[in-house]
Amino acid sequence: MNLLKKGAEADIYLTKWSNLPSILKIRKTKPYRNSVLDTKIRKQRTIKESQTISEVKSFGIPTPLVYFVNLTNSSILMQEIPGIPVHDLPDLKIIKLSKEIGRLVGIMHKNGIMHGDLTTSNFILYKNKVYVIDFGLSQKTIKSEDHAVDLRLIKEILNSAHAKIMESAWKNFISGYKSVVGTITYSKIMHSVSDIESRGRYATVI
Template identity: 40%
Template sequence: MKLLSKGAEADLYIAEWYGRKVVIKRRISKVYRNPCLDLRLRASRTVREAENMHEAKKASVPTPIIYLVDKESTTLIMEYIDGLRVKEALGMLDNSQKEKLCEQIGMKVGMLHSTSLIHGDLTTSNMIVCGDKVFFIDFGLSFHSHSDEDKGVDLHLLKRALDSTHYKESRDCLKYILQGYREVSGESYTSKILKKMKEIEYRGRYFSGRT
């Protein structure tokens, strides 16, 4: 078992499991957190992640296969995706490749939303490029919702992740992502969500566009 990365809420290990290369995701207890709260969060997120990762497949969104859910030790065992995080991949692409990737991301987010699945933590660290597919991971904060507000927040978080981490190309990336989203969700629905997104942004502290 080899430590792959220390995420925010879980340790990720690469391991062999019945002949398969797998990722073991263990949500570790946070010493800083009240024990009652800690257990509640870890258990519910472990189950939710497994459920919704599977659910995403129904919306044609690639996710790792879940092999095992252990609620006791708040551990998931899932398929290892051999690829590059979008965070790193973006910097290596030329413009047309970038457009294609971002458009694909937008389409996949649109597909999730069309089945009322909200990812809850859309950042470029949580998407893996593997061949011509983009895998979505980290469904710990995901949930089901039909509301435009929740979909708007989902996209707002993605926009902010781009603005902060990919500030040089965030405008283009977002444009392509929304292009993809629009293709899947349709013009009128997309503009409704975009309006919501703007509204959420303006709700933030000290936005000068706010009236």
């Protein structure tokens, strides 16, 4: 078993399951958390992640197959998507894929799912298809305020991690998103996005 990534929340191992390359995601204990609460959080996120990964497949969102879930150590064994995280792709490719990412997020929202951690590292390009991963913070919600939180986060990520291409990538993201949710829903959500921005660190300090 090879340690692939040490994340803030989980360790990611590359392993084999019946000869298939698989990913083992183990949520780690956070020593600063109360241990009862820590076990509960890790368990909850593991359940949530494995459920949502499978649920969104039915709307046509490409996600890894879940092979096993072990709640004793909060781990998920899933299909490896041997592609490249969108975060690591060349700028022009990211701009182009932003429309598809917007479309995928639109499909999730339309079906009442908020992803909860929309970063460009949570989309993997494999064989010309964009896969979505990392559903531990996902929620079932149809509230436009919640959907706006998703958009606000991806916008912030584009702004910080992909500053040079932010404008064109965001424009494409929005166009893909709007094509799925429709103009009326889109306007409502963008209102919420502006609301969040005006309440946040963009608010005028008097």
